[in-house]
Amino acid sequence: MKTLIDSSIFKKYESKARGYCRRFNPIFTSAIGSIMNDIDGKKYIDFLAACGALNYGHNDCDMSRALLKHISNNGISAGLDLFSAPKADFLESFHRLILKPRGLNYRIQFTGPTGTNAIEAAMKLARKVTGRTNIIAFTNGFHGVSLGALAATGNKYNRMGACFSGVTRAPYEHYMGPDFDTAEYLDKLLSDPSGGIEAPAAILLETVQGEGGLNTASAGWLKRIASLAKRHGALLIVDDIQAGCGRTGSFFSFEKMGFEPDLITLSKSISGYGLPMALVLIKPEYDIWEPAEHNGTFRGNTHAFVTAKVALEKFWGDDSFSKEITTKAALITERLSHIKKLIPGSYIKGRGMMQGISVGSGELADKICRLIFKKGLIIETSGPHDEVIKILAPLTTPMDLLVQGLDIIQEAVIEVMNKSVPVDVVPFHKETADTPKSIATNLPFTIITNRNKNYAENLNHDVLG
Numbered sequence: 001m002k003t004l005i006d007s008s009i010f011k012k013y014e015s016k017a018r019g020y021c022r023r024f025n026p027i028f029t030s031a032i033g034s035i036m037n038d039i040d041g042k043k044y045i046d047f048l049a050a051c052g053a054l055n056y057g058h059n060d061c062d063m064s065r066a067l068l069k070h071i072s073n074n075g076i077s078a079g080l081d082l083f084s085a086p087k088a089d090f091l092e093s094f095h096r097l098i099l100k101p102r103g104l105n106y107r108i109q110f111t112g113p114t115g116t117n118a119i120e121a122a123m124k125l126a127r128k129v130t131g132r133t134n135i136i137a138f139t140n141g142f143h144g145v146s147l148g149a150l151a152a153t154g155n156k157y158n159r160m161g162a163c164f165s166g167v168t169r170a171p172y173e174h175y176m177g178p179d180f181d182t183a184e185y186l187d188k189l190l191s192d193p194s195g196g197i198e199a200p201a202a203i204l205l206e207t208v209q210g211e212g213g214l215n216t217a218s219a220g221w222l223k224r225i226a227s228l229a230k231r232h233g234a235l236l237i238v239d240d241i242q243a244g245c246g247r248t249g250s251f252f253s254f255e256k257m258g259f260e261p262d263l264i265t266l267s268k269s270i271s272g273y274g275l276p277m278a279l280v281l282i283k284p285e286y287d288i289w290e291p292a293e294h295n296g297t298f299r300g301n302t303h304a305f306v307t308a309k310v311a312l313e314k315f316w317g318d319d320s321f322s323k324e325i326t327t328k329a330a331l332i333t334e335r336l337s338h339i340k341k342l343i344p345g346s347y348i349k350g351r352g353m354m355q356g357i358s359v360g361s362g363e364l365a366d367k368i369c370r371l372i373f374k375k376g377l378i379i380e381t382s383g384p385h386d387e388v389i390k391i392l393a394p395l396t397t398p399m400d401l402l403v404q405g406l407d408i409i410q411e412a413v414i415e416v417m418n419k420s421v422p423v424d425v426v427p428f429h430k431e432t433a434d435t436p437k438s439i440a441t442n443l444p445f446t447i448i449t450n451r452n453k454n455y456a457e458n459l460n461h462d463v464l465g
């Protein structure tokens with residue numbers, strides 16, 4: 001198809017606040033699974049997944065069908081927080097498939113539709129529960145850019161020009177190096193009447209810092225933070241907006257770590273389809289909101305409830321998806337362990353299917369990512385200096401496509417580092433009729449996984465008809 005839209009329209013009419021489109025500048029028209037198509041017919045492998053909002057890939061066929069059916073039946077679209085059948089269905093599935101099997105007991109608050117709305121609600125509720133105002137947030141944490149959440153976000157560029165109060169910054173695990181115990185440091189500050197920190201309403205953290213450079217916290221450190229929060233009368237808020245919904249291998253990023261957060265925020269992939277939706281999980285004893293005390297027009301996107309239910313039923317009915325993610329994560333680690341040998345001083349970061357490689361400088365990461373994009377793969381950087389090349393492929397990415405994407409990363413690193421292929425680097429994907437190396441022109445368009453087929457065949461799901 002010839003380009004009909006002139007991309008200068010965006011420069012002319014859209015605010016300079018635009019971001020991702022500066023690096024990835026084609027005009028995108030369609031997408032399926034882990035493939036995006038631009039207006040000129042070029043295909044790209046997507047290792048960005050709308051920054052974690054598309055864990056199940058683009059346009060999952062079962063979610064599309066359910067949503068189309070809902071719309072063609074004149075199903076409710078905007079409904080404030082009125083009772084609706086899709087909301088009831090979502091609540092039932094979330095309780096049966098996510099909370100109950102994990103022995104968790106939370107009430108669900110639907111907030112405004114983006115992650116930052118959920119963070120605002122969680123911070124406000126913790127303040128109401130405890131009667132305190134201070135929130136402890138961590139170095140390199142990212143929690144959104146509305147004013148309350150931005151106060152908890154560390155990034156200087158995002159914080160510029162705003163004025164904050166009510167948040168105290170603490171060092172994340174290993175921020176001060178491997179030998180400095182940051183949990184003990186925080187405990188000491190909070191225990192000391194002259195430590196200079198107001199008693200906190202909450203401690204807010206990510207178990208893997210997605211935007212902050214894929215820093216991971218250990219189960220041991222997280223457990224100690226959970227216990228010191230309790231001891232100091234603060235609620236523990238886990239921001240699972242990016243690391244949740246399967247990204248680290250389990251539905252929640254903190255599973256089997258031996259603690260339960262008081263509040264959990266989810267957004268991004270909770271709708272399954274990239275539709276705006278956010279929620280706070282609240283331990284029942286802390287659900288002290290008065291009716292509509294924390295409100296918003298778009299609390300509960302009914303279209304998102306429809307697709308979110310399909311996502312839960314399709315991917316979280318058993319542990320097969322979790323196992324699939326673990327296998328793919330191991331492949332990513334394995335391939336990165338070869339790639340890092342090509343870049344002196346580089347190292348692997350992250351966990352599950354949110355892994356990447358710190359290459360030491362934003363300049364080098366940028367150079368590599370630009371070449372990667374030229375070769376047909378969409379991938380971003382993260383970290384305080386944008387020095388981490390961050391793989392955030394849809395969790396549903398088929399193995400052969402994952403390998404093709406990792407091949408492209410390796411190929412670009414070799415070119416940028418001006419290296420010939422060393423013996424122990426995994427050879428590029430062999431070109432075959434099924435998996436051509438020339439991905440820019442010849443990617444398989446429709447990828448139907450077994451789960452798609454099984455879901456359609458085995459589940460007598462009323463929304464599918």
Ligand SMILES: Cc1ncc(COP(=O)(O)O)c(C=O)c1O
Nearest residue numbers: 114115116142143144210241242
């Ligand atoms: C961990 C985390 N929390 C909160 C947010 C904010 O979400 P949103 O951009 O939807 O407001 C993000 C966004 O990247 C995030 O990664």
